[in-house]
Every structure is written in C-alpha cells, then in structure tokens.
Amino acid sequence: MTRILVFVDNDRGTLSPSALEALTPAYSLADSLDASLELATVGEGGRAALEPVGLGGYVISHPVLSDYAPEAYGDALAQLVSEEQFSVVISLGDDRGAEVMAHMAAVLDQPLVANVTEIADTEGPDGSWEVIRVRWGGSLLERARLRSDLKFLTIAPHTFPAPEPNGGAGPLTTFVPEIPDSLARTRVVERVKLAEGLTLATAPVVVSGGRGVGSAENFAILEELADLLGGVVGCSRVATNNGWRPHSDQVGQTGTRIAPDLYIACGISGAVQHWVGCMASKQILAINTDPEAPLVTKADYAVIGDLHEILAAVIAEIKARP
C-alpha cells in the first residue's frame, strides 16, 4: 500500500495557525490513491499538539533535536522516510517546512516541487505526476511534471483551509533516528523576543503606506490611524528601499504575506511584488490619487485623492464619534 507522510512542524509544542493546512490536500490525495496517511513531527513536545488530529504517525526524538535544527531535522526525517518506505512526503511550504523538505530531498537525492496548489494528475507516464505550483509569489502558476519514485511536495501556504481535528487520538510512535552530534551545528542557540502582542502577520487591520506617503515622518498619520483601529503599520518595498520604514514592516513577495480583515493601502500603486503579499486580505481599501492604479482597480473599496488629507479627515471623523 502507498504510504503518504505529512511533516507537521511544531515549535516547542505549539502549532502555528497554518500548521495543518497541508493535511487538506493530503487527505484528498490519500483518497484518490487509496493510500495510508501518516504524520511526523519532531520532538516529544509535538505529541500533545498533534494527537487530536487523529492520524497515526511518528514523533521523532533525539538529543540533537532539542530545538529547531534544519540539517538534523532533514537527516532524521529522511531516515524515517527510507526505513518506513513512504513514497509521498508532503509539508506546508512555510519557512521551516520549505527548509526541512529541501534537506530531506537533497539527502535522498530526489526532486522537490515547492508551493503546490493542486495535484492535477497522479497517473502520468512512467509514474510521473502533474502538479500546479506557484511562481512569482502567486501572480503566476506553473504546470510542472514530477518524475521520481519518491515524491516530495510542499503546499503553498494560505491555499487550503486547515481540516477540523477528527477527535480520535491517533497513535504516534516514537522514532529514534541515528544522527551525528555534529549536526547540532545548525541548531537554534538563542531566541530573542521583540514584539509583544500584535504583529504584521496577526493584526486584524494593517494600514500600509507606499511611495505616495513621501517621507518617514509622514508615516505618523498612518501610525495614528493604526493605533485608533487596533492594528499595525505596513509598507511597500519602495518605502523600505527609501529607508522610510524597517524591512520588517514590508508587505509583499519578499516581505511578509498577510491576511488581515482589512488592508488599507495608502499611496501604493500595487506592483506584482506588493499585490501577492496582500491579496489574501479579506477586504482591501485603497487610497490613491490615481484612479487607474492597479491596486485601486483590484481593491474592494477606494478613495481617490491625497492620502494625507483623507487620513486626517478619517481620524477626525473617528474622534468625533459619540
């Protein structure tokens, strides 16, 4: 029987909000291949977090794996895949998922298709598959053929909803790999906490500014609105490159991809680089002098005009509310 393994990362026992997204396409694949579906996570701390999913699988345990260590994770999972003869390995394509899968695929000398949005055909010539994957951060897709006995795929984040836990506690077996102590050379040695509370990735509303804001000082009015609404300030690549905002505020393909309830884009024209970072927002309000700006035409709502004047009026209106 074909066995499918899904790697789910846990960070010292905690799952990220999107951690289980890759299970949704994995369930469909297991159905269509009539295959078994199993989980793997690293570290005993992950057991309690993953048991409620209800699938069987493995908790990988070893002293070198005491904290996130991409090389050691890759070696350990590659051993599990080989020993248990899995033929499909799937993970979410977030930072760690993409990294660990690349290590696994490199160790086993197999191809890895990154950021898949659809498994289109599993009955291609000579056991090959056809998949659809993300290019250009999501503004373009690629139909790709995957030729290998062992199939490695990462799933594009924010593409599938995470499945509801099915309630039954799946038996998770402990797997102890053989890994040399030397692989601790790429383990996390320290963590530094900067943000308390809201971040770009979690805020319900992001007030973002681009070229039209004009200067670092002019972001003060965006800060004021974000504070009033309980959100944070973001920015476009132009604002970062001009030194107006730190890169950690950048929304976009090479910055943070966000999905807030409302995205307020001020003076941002909406190049592809920016759009793919904000397109998952539930609602978009664009404020721009140019009614033809791409972001204005793609937004749900728009206000045409000078953003400084408009934001000042909006802030005054909010403050005047009873």
Place this chain on the structure above:
Amino acid sequence: MNILVCVKRVPAPGARIVLTDDSQGIDTRHLGFTTSPHEECAVEAAVQLKERHGGTTTVLTLGPPDAVEQLRYSVSVGADRVVLVPADSTEWDPQATASALVEAIKDLEGDSPFDLILFGNESADSGGYQVGIRVARALGRPVISGLKGIEIDGDQMVGRRETDEGFEVYRLPMPAIAAAKEGITLPRYPTLPGRLKSRRAEIHEVPAEMTPGGQEMVSLLKPAEEVTETVILGHGAEAAPGVVRLLEEVGLL
C-alpha cells in the same frame, strides 16, 4: 573573508505579468531585468562583511550571456570578481541548477574553500526554495535559510532569522552557507567610480553541464483573476464618513 554570492537574473515586472504565446515564459520584450531581490541584498551583505573583515567578494550567476548585466551591476556596488556559468535560456530545474553550481564552485575553489557562500532564500521567478541547501549538502557544509542578519565571530558565522515574535540565532562553523532574505541589508546604489569599474570588469567563465533533475516545467498559466468591482467611497476628505462606515462594518470601530 572570502565570500561567494550566487545570484539570478530575473525580469522586473510591474503591475501585470504577460505570458508569451506558447506559455513557456513571460513576455519580456517591454521589461527590464534585475538581480532577484533576496540576492541583491546578499551581495550587499557580502560587500559589507568584506569592508569590515577584509578579503574578497565574488559574485556568480548561472544564466544566459545577458546575465553579464547583473554581474557588472554587482561590481558597481562593490564585488571584486564576477563569474558567469553560461546556461541556455531553457528552464533549469533546482537539481540541475544545484549540480552545475557545485561543479562551478569546486572549480573556483580548488583547495581553498570560500569562507562563506550566500544564496537568495528563493528566486523571485521560479521560487524553488532549495538550491542553496542542495549545494551545501553536496559540499558537506552547514547551511541555514531565511538569513536576516549576519556577523562573523572568529571562525563562526552568527546568523539571525526572523520569527513571529522576534528572531532566532544560529552559529555555524565556517566554511558555511546561508540563503539570505531581503532586509538583511539595504542595498547601496552604484557610485560613478563603481560604474566605471564595472565596465572594465573581467567576466570569468566557468562552463557547466546541464543534468536534468526530476522536475520539468510544462507550461505557465495565469491564475484565475478575480474581477473586482471597486466601490469608490468618494474623493478627498469628503469620503471620510464613508470610510468610517466601512470600518464599523468590518468591526474595527
């Protein structure tokens, strides 16, 4: 400190990407080209490390002859030596790219490995998230992705990477490899002397064999475009009441 940075030449699309008629590529007739953003920042990081610790910065690209444009640009912002690994314009999959780079790196290194090799975390166009890791595995060197900060401490590379709450710190014994993300540095603009130097820069060529891996591009396609009827809430300050109503509807007020 001898550092190698591997970069990729990519088109610089604006607000729309247009495909060629055969859907095998994007129509670049009206586009400029640039260094993929993560790698542009990696070049800046390498030049800054060289300025602090001495040594040389080499920039390498696997690409078509036109990629010399990106190599010359890297000289204009501080690279000392540039290397072209000529490739035809067809799509090289991640395994093919990595194995060609490994051969080229061995050729350049001889008996003295680079202290540090930097890649971009993923290329802007194909986004495979794996070439740096495959190269590191083949060379037996430690590697981390997502590099957002770098310092050298003796014979160790101290790397930072972002998390939701702050950052994680790694210490890799050198020679080491890392895949950098935009934001690790703010790239400088070329100076006039830099531009002049870049025109005279010698381009070293290292040939490479294309050994196809197991992933093949069949065609490109545009995602289904959502047609949005944008609701115009108004012009200028008079739109404020409409904006506030929207904020209330969304539940923010």
